[in-house]
Amino acid sequence: MTPRANVHHAMSAPRTAAVMALCVVTSLAITSCDKSISITEVGAPLQPSNVDAGAGAWRMIVMTGPDQVAVPAPTAATSDTYLAEVAAVKSAQANMTDAQRRALSVWSAGGVLHWNEIERGLVARYNLPPAPRADGTYPVPDAENPFGDPQFPFANPPYASRAYSYVSVAQYEALKAAWYWKYKYNRPSPARVDASVTTLVPAGDLPGYPSEDAVLSGVTAEMLKSLFPGALEEITKAAAEQRDAAVLSGRATASDVAAGLALGKAVATLVLARAANDGMKAAVGTPALWQSQAAAATARGEIAWASQESPARPGMLANFGQVKAWTMTPAEVVAAEPLAPPSTSSQQMKDDLAEVKSTVTNLTREQEAIALKWNDGVGTPTPPGHWNAIASDYVRSAQMSEVRAARAFALLNMAMHDVAVGCWDTKYRYYNPRPAQLDPSIKTFIGLPNFPSYPSGHSTFSSAAATTLGYLFPDGATSFNSMAAEAGMSRLYGGIHYRSDITGGSEHGKRVGAAVVSYARADGAF
Template sequence: MKKSTSPMKLSNKAYVFKWKAAIMLIITFSFLQSCDEDIPSIKSLPILAPTKVDETAGNWKTVLNINASSISLPTAEAISSAAYQAELAELVSLSTNRTASQTNTTNYWAAGAVVRWNEIARALVAKYNIAPIVGAPANPNKPFSNPPFAARAYALLSVAQYDALVTSWKFKYQINRPAPASTNASINLLTPETTLPSFPSEHAVVAEASRKVLEFLFPAEKEYLQKLADENKNSRKWAGANTQSDLDAGTSLGSQVATLVINRAKTDRMSQAGSQTTFIDYFNIARIAESDRWISLELPYRPPMLPLYGKVKPWYDSVSAFAALPPAPPSLSSSEFKNALQEVRKIADERTREQWRIADFWADGAGTYTPPGHWNLIAQELIIESKWSEVRSARAFSLMNRAVMDAGILCWYSKYQYYLPRPSQLDPAIKTATGIPNFPSYTSGHASFSGAAATLLAYLFPTQANRLLNQADEAAVSRLYGGIHYRFDNDRGKECGAKIGQLAVAWAQADGAN
């Protein structure tokens, strides 16, 4: 009888090559100077031709409860005006005389501004995902984009994109300026024809909102990000898809919404997350017997990573979120704990090639997108396959990344509340298959992030639900296979993440997009 293939193994086959290829691209990215990079050469994607334009998206619920009346835009000239006719004439000239380089750049951005800026964010996270030198003073221009930082970065970016796009859709259908090519047939349109009103430009909205948020997070990339934003906007003129006034309005709107998102970020308590002087008292670490406390295994000694990240402001309802906190782990003296530690040791002693593969595939360590970025890549593949509009794509990223960040907040709260030692701290004979993270064991960050992401994505993409949930299972157990987590770390983390994912599902069910 032929042996069947496990569902978890099947779940990753479609992604193994893409993920490994992406890692190679990221490695290349990391060694280049930002200002010299040619991002359009990184990856070829199909030109976006949405199956529907989501005409009612202007009525969807925004994350920051943005009132469109508080957003000011330049006046949209009538299509019969001399000023607008001059803009159309410019598009005729640009689209008729488009160079090969301009065509390539236009095709790159035509894959979708939301998807492309998410890729850019992942590349920046990978570039800065290198631990600083021990003892070196913090450099705000070179942040350490560890998993909690990355989860927050993806959330801030996707919220800015989503809220700005929902607001832009409201203006689009209020002003109702038709796409340029439907007004002037001489425009040599490079992108698919659309019934979506053009003012303000959705690409300019996303470009400016993304540029501004990413510059806030990665200040040293200011010139590079401005170059990309300008290129994104210019590509719409080369395509014949937007006039300069469409782009100016989109830039204004994107900037205003990004400012609101950045203002929230400045007050979300992330600036206090790295405090090494207050977490001991806040979590009352002294209550834990010294022999039962986690210790850093890094040499030279490095302070624990972001011990107060658990106090950062969540995106979903905080009362409901913290109701999902996991229970206490088993006592170190209990038979349950001893059995769990023995299981880690047994796997480390007898690790199979398949367990090595799984541990490596989900490791997402230094120089990568991080675990939250891995799930952004998975979401991107599903979004592209579904041919969603820009606003619906942004909604998916926003729902997922807020859930992933909130799951990380609860995970980090549990880590420092219980201060549980890593398996190899208690049994130095355990040989790990991946790096030992510099923070306590309970619960698993990978499992928490994955439980949240998979639960939300399974709701958005129901035909892929089994595969997504299997991937979350595999991501969680990969940490056991790696020798750095107990099974209960993974199980409780995944359960907590799934509860946060359900909060995201409830938000999605009430946001008006269904």
Template structure:
């Protein structure tokens, strides 16, 4: 197993009740009778709460539209954190008055959003917030208004939740799959819609990043791509199987959660201050959000056949998701989120690009995607990252 995959599937220990334990580095998070206090060393509030959100995802395992559901939660969480951090830092106070605490604002916004998405865990979430707020400030630190900061964050979190309620999630139907020799065939399960038809952050239209049509059935490019999938399936190595499996399951975090844990590590390692950390997480998640909208727009525009449907002799290493093949959702998401992350931390670009490539090839190793699916998804993700980097989340 490669080092990037080991990083990706880093376990996140948690206890859902009576208190929620945060992820930690180098130690297992353990519950406390009042509130779990273990956090990543050097983590900002936004990173801490991002890790806690992933822990909740692991605990609750959203079954319906799981991948997109997780991405949506993390996107609105990080959006609320960023807006709260910016508002607290920019707040004007009278002479001698304490400014709103930025970390308390991020905590209040995070708790408001997570309470709404995880109603069974409200008590644990609130206990964790109270434990954070009770930590005394560093000696010599400027006075901060913790109560005002938390209240500000909660107001912003509530506003972000209202925005989420209007985003058209799971409201649009892609319609009935067309029939033909190049067309994907659905199983009896519900078609996975991801973020199809959801209101984007940066895209002007869902089809703005739609790639050209996939290679025609029987064309040299298609025949070559299908043959590659079959060849790998017939000779699949233990390492290829491990890569396919680990990128598929990500230790229960779903891909969006695993990518956020990588982002958390990079942000913490670089010592980014609170507002910068929140900004990176917000833009990275929003870029991945839009990339999924564009990805599923293309999937339901072309309805392209999966490799194992074109060649039933292809043995799968992972389960076949119930949506069309072209383009690859993994490549759309990883290229988008890591594109923003690499822009913020250029020294990490080579490592992050390698992970994007590995995530894409994991789907070929698994037998569920062609290489041209991967290429198209990566292009969508990079374009979504570029739109985010030139856009605004105010």
């Protein structure tokens, strides 16, 4: 029974005793059942329909080529050394613990998918703004002191969009390299060499050396430790668990794992070198920059954005618009940006403002639910994380090879990073005030983001994501577009964005999504 049904029954009962009896019985039924909740995404063991044997030739993004990191030739599958490794696999399988079985079941559903879920959890944990100091100023998170107050990082939407993109791109590069070496050396997986090795995950035709699971563990752990240094312990443990599962599954030996781990770590080093010089270190901006941004808006005759927090907080990552994009040059980033918002003194802005007020003061329960569904605020994986979760369902259903799954997430997250760069550049160029600043009688139903209004970040992220995912999963295109539209409107329902913010953001997202799709069409994966 639904709660609503219970209440209706109870209220129609003629006597208090009957009401009470029904309530008690109902509550007993409700509270006596199992309250446990399944907290992780689960899937069946991955069984790719296509191993993508040619992935070693797909276009590289950061690396100069698939062989930029050399992987030494393995010992022969007939050698005593290798056969001893196979015997060790069998021995490990014979002594599996329950914890190892659980780990194997989690990782065998897809390493790219599981790491994506782990990363969304890290973003949610670190998506907390610094608390103000007693003097009303705010400390800046310090990568050298990740355990302090504030913790590092503050994984806000721009930070998260960049983090998701770096992890996905690094995984994609490393797996393409792994595929290259796998097919260059063609050493089969142990289960194919020795029929007495138990295949605890579906046996594929993918060569075993180097192990793709170990590549993923190495590259992902290095990227995540750099992005979320305070979570080093759990990241390291997860990576070790994945390598352990690779051996227990019967598809990797010790030398497959060792070569994979080394390759993954080496690729991470190359990608992290790009990250160190992509402009992120300057993304917070400086007091001089913040002042000049506000002054520029005022000089144009506009009302400049002002923080509505108490105490006032500097705008979030005011210089993130200068961070390097993945698929676009700086000029292309600017070219894709939306045109100027309506002037703060225009009739259109007055109309937009009136619409926000009337919407948020007359919210239906359905609109509330939409606002909350897409809130993606503090303590969540952010809008980019929300779209990674949406993509995960499609990637899982499609039973993609690990390298093709990595491509899907790389394209999605490059699109969301690139649109975040343009969105933040636009926000701080126009420095447009939020509805609650122009009309303090507007009260919001969700948290008011602490940065300029135009365009809507949710709309830019969502439209770019929907466009990219529509290319990857054409059957879902209609659904992605309606989700993106709903995500955009959720900000109007929440009282934090004008309709013109949503329109401008949506158009921006579609242009950047289209740029990433044309990039994808030329990457050799089809």
